[in-house]
Amino acid sequence: MEVGDCYIGWATDEDIRTRGASGGLVTAMLAAALEKGLVEAVVVLKKLGEFEAVPVVTSDPEEVKAAAGSMHSVPIVLSRYLDYGTKVALPAKPCDARSTIEQAKRGQVDIDTTYIVGLNCGGTMHPAVTRDMLDVMYKLDPADIEGEEIDKGKLIFETKDGKEHAIKIDELEEEGYGRRESCQYCDVNIPTMADIACGNWGVIGDLAGKGTFVEINTEKGIEILKNAIDAGAVEITPADDKGKAIRAKVDGAMMNVAAAANKKYLSPIEGSHLDYYMNALSDCINCGACKTVCPVCACGEGAKCTDFSSASDTYKMSLFHLVRFVHLMDSCIGCGQCTDVCPVDIPLTHIYQRFAVPMQEEFEYKPGMDMTTPPFFGVDLIEEGH
Amino acid sequence: MNENIFTTVCPGCSIACGMYVREKDDGTFDIDWRKDAVVNAGKLCRFGVRLSANLMNATSKVDGNEVEFSDAVTAAGKAISDGATFVSVGNTTCAEHLALMKLAGSKGAVVNTGMGAFSSIPAECHPTMGVGIPFDAIESAKKIILFIDPYEQYPLLVRRILAAKKNGAAVTAVGWKAVSLADDNKTIDPANYESELALDSDSVIIAELNPSTDPERVMVLLNLAKASGAAIMFMKPFVNAVGCDLASKKTEQKSLDQIIAEINDGSIKTLVCLDSDLIEIMPDETAVREALGKLDNLIVITSRTSAITDVAKIVVATEPLYKKAGTIVNAEGRALHNSGEGTDGIDAIGTMLGQPVGMYDEVHAALLATLGIDAVDERVIPAYEKPDYAAMDANPTAEAVETALVYAGGPFLWNGMVDDNDFVEMNLDMVLANSLLKGIPAKITSDAGEAAVKFKVSDVAPGVVLSNVKLPMTTGMVTSVTVSR
Known part of the structure; x- marks a missing residue:
């Protein structure tokens, strides 16, 4: 097994295979990592309802197995739950993986002890929007939903009577439903920066729906997959060229969709930029939730954005945000968490991306894609002779 | 390495925002965002975000000395005599409040929720003063009149009002400070509310009812709602104020000012406060401290350390709100169930009453009966009757002084x-x-x-x-x- 190899894999345990997505490979791999002592803990989403799950850091393999299955209506970034020094594994959408790497660059995460099990992602949905969408677009009671999946551009809900209800995601998004705005313009769908990238794209033939396409990206990726195979938890077979080509084609199509959304949402500001930002931030209540939830912020309590601002300031525009706009230019990955938690519904991710994307393009730096490129605002200590 | 995670509500105000509390092995905790919460979609104001930095668990004490919980309960049971006065403003679950009502009843007393306006205003108005309207209804209003500053007082209403504006609502604020989301900020003589505000049945009035609210002002607003057909919502500063008021209905209530006056004149010798810190709640902190110092017995049953726990004779320290078994009723009248299973408070009150077991099931059943529901479902607001009421003569106290x-x-x-x-x-x-x-x-x-x-x-x-x-x-x-x- 080598870095760059691609396989189709599945869990050997029938229960995990049935409950987990695409043959349950990711669940089996994470549980085996705990059972065999490869890691001390795994971060998973503990399911509390069809649209509700809470991240937990657990050392209990049964809790990992119970978390099997994808949840597109739980838009949470898991990297915030990592503790430095703990040998840990996490299932990681591209934004989970990218923020983990950004945190590692800032010394908050030990990348050598963190196993990033990447998951392909076409986007997530806010649970409140999902509930409205079910009512308005699908004419379904959210309480009747028993499962959901995204397949061939459609969002499919399964009801308790066993029926499937599908609507094209494009159609949903035209009506203001579907994926979160930041997911619509996100152009990283396959987590190539993770130790191992997993998903159902490229799984064809008899294995379609029953297996997971796996790409090995690092030595740690080999380690966690081999650990699961050695434990008898996972079986694999090499992926064929046709499957690889289909996977690349799906990724390409998703990137085109993202590019179109980027044009739609991040078009140039018309009129005064100052007015735009002052209006956008005029309802800010100084809660600090956007900073607290930010998965790439590594500043803690003694941060520049909070040190240079106070609720007693009389400025027309918050210095807290102005400092953050600049400070996050080299790390904002557009994950959408700040917008999700803003109590006055300021589209913060949108605004941060307006600052970050042009600068990231200027410096040809896409945050969180690898450990080798330092943040462009960071001082390169080696180059400086230290 | 396992965490205890509780699905609960923020204790900051009667919006009762849904949140998770993530408790670590050492007893410290962090909050987390519960995006599927129907009340707030997981969003929190600064109070909620910073809850873990500000909330300190209480310690059981007798005469200033730390004691075991059971010893504090025993001491409190002995000290609570006939003639004791009870206060619970709504900072704890309905179950604990109902248990305290049972204890108070055994001493021939009631539990005072501190909202003096309820005693001064005819009973047929109480349902309208108590339970508000669904927050969704704010978003579909055509006209919103704010007698509060939502940014400072009830921040999670801001997004509802902004949504209403997007839907075409006109927003007028009547208050001490201009509110930036309002189309119009006004100072209006209460006598002219009706003519200047021109409300109708598509309008929503949002005001506040707190222990210091002048009942006459409440009457003016009730009259305004009645005359115009507008919906009215009185926000409360305590997370379960609505639940406690519903539980305490039909009981004669004293205002907090009356209670302080009766302590000062010597007619109240024993005061029992359930998660109600009068030093914090009442504006004149010095006067309250002086009055509390005159009591023979100040017994505080509480989940957190605060000013009153320093001066109480007996502190019965219960688990924090997020760990309690029980239900909160928010300003909409929505019943919200805590995932916690803690019953320290219930057990303590039950023990004082001579009923150390089985109290929770009894009081929870009583709550469901009060709300007219079989089970708590956060997505279904119980049906509340709001009878018509007669217009009242009202003469609010003039608030204007030079400075x-x-x-x-x-x-x-x-x-x-x-x-x-x-x-x-x-x-x-x-x-x-x-x-x-x-x-x-x-x-x-x-x-x-x-x-x-x-x-x-x-x-x-x-x-x-x-x-x-x-x-x-x-x-x-x-x-x-x-x-x-």
Whole structure:
């Protein structure tokens, strides 16, 4: 097994295979990592309802197995739950993986002890929007939903009577439903920066729906997959060229969709930029939730954005945000968490991306894609002779 | 390495925002965002975000000495005599409140929720004063009149009002400070509300009812709602104020001012406070401390350390709200169930009553009966009847004085917590007239004393010094002061 190899894999345990997505490979791999002592803990989403799950850091393999299955209506970034020094594994959408790497660059995460099990992602949905969408677009009671999946551009809900209800995601998004705005313009769908990238794209033939396409990206990726195979938890077979080509084609199509959304949402500001930002931030209540939830912020309590601002300031525009706009230019990955938690519904991710994307393009730096490129605002200590 | 995670609500106000609390092995906790919460979609204001930094668990004490929980319960049981007065403003679950009502009943007393307005206003108005309207209904209003500052007092209403504006609503704010989301900020004589506001049945009035609210002002607003057909919602500063009021219906209530007066005249000797810190809640902290010092027995059953736990004779320390088994009813009348299974408070009250087991099931069943429901479902608001009421003669106390320190309210103030709010606000004219300089605190003086406080220039009404933090020279929600450098 080598870095760059691609396989189709599945869990050997029938229960995990049935409950987990695409043959349950990711669940089996994470549980085996705990059972065999490869890691001390795994971060998973503990399911509390069809649209509700809470991240937990657990050392209990049964809790990992119970978390099997994808949840597109739980838009949470898991990297915030990592503790430095703990040998840990996490299932990681591209934004989970990218923020983990950004945190590692800032010394908050030990990348050598963190196993990033990447998951392909076409986007997530806010649970409140999902509930409205079910009512308005699908004419379904959210309480009747028993499962959901995204397949061939459609969002499919399964009801308790066993029926499937599908609507094209494009159609949903035209009506203001579907994926979160930041997911619509996100152009990283396959987590190539993770130790191992997993998903159902490229799984064809008899294995379609029953297996997971796996790409090995690092030595740690080999380690966690081999650990699961050695434990008898996972079986694999090499992926064929046709499957690889289909996977690349799906990724390409998703990137085109993202590019179109980027044009739609991040078009140039018309009129005064100052007015735009002052209006956008005029309802800010100084809660600090956007900073607290930010998965790439590594500043803690003694941060520049909070040190240079106070609720007693009389400025027309918050210095807290102005400092953050600049400070996050080299790390904002557009994950959408700040917008999700803003109590006055300021589209913060949108605004941060307006600052970050042009600068990231200027410096040809896409945050969180690898450990080798330092943040462009960071001082390169080696180059400086230290 | 396992965590305890509780699905609960923020204790900051009667919106009762859904949240998770993530408790670690060492007993410390962090909050987390519960995006599927129907009330707030996981969003929290600064109070909720910073809850773990501000909330301190209580410690059981007798006569100032730390004791075991069971010893504090025994001491409290002995000290609570016939004639004791009970207060629970709504900072705990309905179950604990109902248990306290049972204990109070056994002593021939009632539990006072502290909302004096309920005693002064006809009973047929109480349902309208108690349960508000669904927050969704704010979003579909055509006209919204704010008698609150949503940014400071009830921040999670801001997004509802902004959504209403997007849907075409006109927003008018009537208050001490201009509210930026309002299309119109006005100061109106209460006698002219009806003519100047021109409301109708598509309108929503949002006001506040707190222990210091002048009942006459409540009557004016009720009259306004009645005359126009507008919906009215009285927000409350305590998370379960609505639930406790529903539980306490049909009982004669004393206002907190009455209770303090009766302590001072010697007719109250024993006071039992359930998660109700009168030092924090009442504006004149000095007067309250003096009164509490005259009691034979001040018994505090509480989940957190606060000013009153330092002066109580007996502190019965219960688990924090997020760990309690039980239900909260928010300003909409929505019942919200805690995932916690803690029953320290219930067990303590049950033991004092001689019923150490089985109390939770009994009081929870009583709550369901009160709400007319079989089970708590956060997505279904119970049906509440709101009978018609007659218009009332109302003469609100004039609040205008030449220069007045006014408490703005807000979760930090009502919970006695200082954060990034240790400043007062005044308009530029007042700053210039008193030669105040940026960086030098303003001196605020009243008959009761003085304090030097940071200030901020804001669009507040002339003569008003607005504060979100308790200051030592205050004698009421509105205190006549002078300002100098």
